[in-house]
Amino acid sequence: MSINQERIALFQEDLAKAFAIKKLLIEDESHLHAGHAGAASGGGHFKLSIVAPEFEGMNSVARHRAIYAALNRHIPKEIHALTISALTPEEAGL
Structure with a gap:
């Protein structure tokens, strides 16, 4: 398991x-950001897609803040950059 696969498992635990x-x-x-100044620090670049009922009634900024709060212990050491898609089950058609 790569270092970033281990990180992802920890991110999943904290989000859960x-x-x-x-x-x-x-x-x-x-890998898309190799050579980037932030990548040199050891922090990874991740894309996160999450569907959760807690996002109901929240705008996108509030949703992102809630995700950053859940992953706070990983920023900036393990997470240098994070692209987020956060939807409610209804928005995701679930």
Whole structure:
């Protein structure tokens, strides 16, 4: 298991503590940013797609803040950059 696969497993655990996840996909996009100044620090670039009922009634900024709060212990050491898609089950058609 690569270092970023281990990180993703930890991210999934922390997100599961904060949200009743209906769907979750975390992709490692670090290879797309090789040579980038932030990548040199060891932090990875990740793309996160999450569907959870807790996002109901929240705008996108509030959703992102909730995700950052859940992953706080990983920022900035393990997570240098994070692209987020956060939907309610209804928005995701679930």
